Amino acid sequence: MKLNKIERLKKELKPFEFNIEDINFNNLDDRARFYLKSYGIYNISINPDTFMLRLRFDTGIISKETLRTIYKIVKDFSLKVTITARAQIEIHNILPNDILNIYNYLKSSDIVMLQTLTDNFRAVTTEPLTNLASTKIDTVKIINSITKEFISDSDYFGMLPRKFNSSIIGTEFATFNPWGSDLLMLLSKKESKVGFNLYLGGKNSEVAKSIDIFIEEDMAKKLFFAVAKLYLNKGFRGSRSKCRVHFLVKELGVKEIKKELESIVGDSLATEGRLLVEFTKDIVVKLNIKSYGAYGELSLDNLQQAIGSNREIFRLTPNQELLAISNSSENKSFNPSNIISCVGSKYCKLSLWNIKEDIEPLLLNKLAKASITIGFSGCLKGCGKHHMSDIGLIGLRTNLYGKTERALRVYIGGVSNYNSSPARLIYYSVPRHFINPLLDTIINIYNKSGYKSFEEFSYKVLNRYNIEFLQLFFISYQLYNISDDILMLFFNLEDKTILDRLIEIDSIFNNEIPNITNTITHILWDSKNS
Numbered sequence: 001m002k003l004n005k006i007e008r009l010k011k012e013l014k015p016f017e018f019n020i021e022d023i024n025f026n027n028l029d030d031r032a033r034f035y036l037k038s039y040g041i042y043n044i045s046i047n048p049d050t051f052m053l054r055l056r057f058d059t060g061i062i063s064k065e066t067l068r069t070i071y072k073i074v075k076d077f078s079l080k081v082t083i084t085a086r087a088q089i090e091i092h093n094i095l096p097n098d099i100l101n102i103y104n105y106l107k108s109s110d111i112v113m114l115q116t117l118t119d120n121f122r123a124v125t126t127e128p129l130t131n132l133a134s135t136k137i138d139t140v141k142i143i144n145s146i147t148k149e150f151i152s153d154s155d156y157f158g159m160l161p162r163k164f165n166s167s168i169i170g171t172e173f174a175t176f177n178p179w180g181s182d183l184l185m186l187l188s189k190k191e192s193k194v195g196f197n198l199y200l201g202g203k204n205s206e207v208a209k210s211i212d213i214f215i216e217e218d219m220a221k222k223l224f225f226a227v228a229k230l231y232l233n234k235g236f237r238g239s240r241s242k243c244r245v246h247f248l249v250k251e252l253g254v255k256e257i258k259k260e261l262e263s264i265v266g267d268s269l270a271t272e273g274r275l276l277v278e279f280t281k282d283i284v285v286k287l288n289i290k291s292y293g294a295y296g297e298l299s300l301d302n303l304q305q306a307i308g309s310n311r312e313i314f315r316l317t318p319n320q321e322l323l324a325i326s327n328s329s330e331n332k333s334f335n336p337s338n339i340i341s342c343v344g345s346k347y348c349k350l351s352l353w354n355i356k357e358d359i360e361p362l363l364l365n366k367l368a369k370a371s372i373t374i375g376f377s378g379c380l381k382g383c384g385k386h387h388m389s390d391i392g393l394i395g396l397r398t399n400l401y402g403k404t405e406r407a408l409r410v411y412i413g414g415v416s417n418y419n420s421s422p423a424r425l426i427y428y429s430v431p432r433h434f435i436n437p438l439l440d441t442i443i444n445i446y447n448k449s450g451y452k453s454f455e456e457f458s459y460k461v462l463n464r465y466n467i468e469f470l471q472l473f474f475i476s477y478q479l480y481n482i483s484d485d486i487l488m489l490f491f492n493l494e495d496k497t498i499l500d501r502l503i504e505i506d507s508i509f510n511n512e513i514p515n516i517t518n519t520i521t522h523i524l525w526d527s528k529n530s
Contacts, residue, residue: 001236006240016038025100037118050094052091055106056114060087083293084383088122088123121150125318129283129285142217149221166183185197190270196217211257214273236248285331288332290306313325340385344357344358358395375389375392378394426471
């Protein structure tokens with residue numbers, strides 16, 4: 001197999017051997033940009049005059065002292081802070097002459113930036129409330145032990161075929177969707193033993209698959225590195241689009257992957273146990289929780305308020321929040337943020353949308369009230385986890401309906417409980433000014449369904465229909481006076497009867513579904529109808 005250009009660079013010089021002190025940050029080439037990523041330093045050629053630093057916080061635990069350090073840097077250099085969907089902090093808008101000084105200052109403050117970008121073990125996530133509520137296994141201890149081993153290992157440092165996202169959850173609930181991880185260990189029980197089931201091969205558009213393995217707590221680290229070794233040695237290094245763990249699992253198959261792992265650990269591995277984790281958007285805990293960060297952006301005021309609070313427990317979350325936590329004598333409800341987004345064009349030149357300003361708050365309030373999660377990516381890279389949400393959006397531009405304008409690609413139905421599955425692409429391109437009526441339609445239909453969560457509605461209704469029928473039904477609901485009795489047919493999965501009823505409304509429904517859908521979308525969305 002022909003090596004891609006990144007792999008050829010690794011052959012020339014290992015990222016671990018690269019010296020960032022010798023770099024002219026005012027004149028970078030793509031080679032230097034690649035190597036800097038393993039040190040948490042990000043810069044792109046289309047925006048060469050500013051840098052981003054990604055800070056590493058495995059488990060999401062962060063101290064008040066570290067928050068003070070970040071606050072000082074951000075204030076002194078007029079920078080911006082965001083929280084990623086892997087519970088990490090990014091510092092933006094750093095100038096070339098400042099980047100190395102800031103890097104060294106943070107490093108001297110024991111803040112880790114290594115392996116946060118490119119072909120590395122990205123931060124290992126866990127449930128943010130681990131060791132504070134419903135914890136069966138202390139994953140913080142496990143993750144810290146794993147991270148300590150790989151963080152400065154030259155064999156792994158920047159040398160993986162592609163990025164490696166992992167999550168290890170030892171609580172009976174999870175307030176985020178981890179199924180897009182390359183490696184996922186979830187709290188499970190087999191007979192009388194509590195441990196983890198292993199899942200591999202998740203990514204933005206795919207959920208991790210069960211490898212039919214159960215391990216006890218003391219084997220978690222060993223199995224993590226068995227997977228790492230297998231990926232390092234046998235992962236694909238050709239086309240960059242096909243180098244993730246997902247493609248190795250797909251090529252070898254679950255049985256062969258399990259056999260390879262047993263060979264590496266030197267023992268047979270038990271079959272999977274019963275999953276104990278419930279994925280939830282609403283939990284009741286004896287904790288006072290204050291959340292900071294709007295759409296993942298932490299302002300100076302946010303940092304100052306958190307630092308000035310009397311709370312000493314702080315957690316970064318995969319839902320892009322900073323939580324300040326104290327104990328409570330009474331039960332309190334906690335609802336994590338329902339919106340995950342990329343940083344948008346304000347911080348990333350690849351994004352076509354300034355996400356934090358380009359969504360109408362009124363509709364977001366309605367989505368939040370219905371506890372519907374939104375994953376919003378500003379480009380096709382998918383940093384907003386749109387496949388792992390109830391409704392996913394990608395910001396694009398289109399001329400399908402007349403003049404070139406902002407548009408959104410719409411996904412629906414991501415499932416974390418039941419049989420996990422990614423959200424499916426439902427509309428390739430919806431003009432910006434028609435997205436809210438479409439989302440409003442989906443919310444209204446869900447509210448009338450009677451299901452307790454949008455995920456249950458997706459699993460029992462939406463995901464039972466093919467995409468073509470869903471496309472037709474949602475836009476027909478907007479354009480025609482769809483009665484509640486037809487809606488009941490929709491909830492009962494009676495698509496053929498629905499089509500018969502729609503024919504009574506308009507003879508256009510005698511045509512093939514793709515033709516009807518195309519006609520109706522243009523009736524609704526053509527520029528002349530704006």
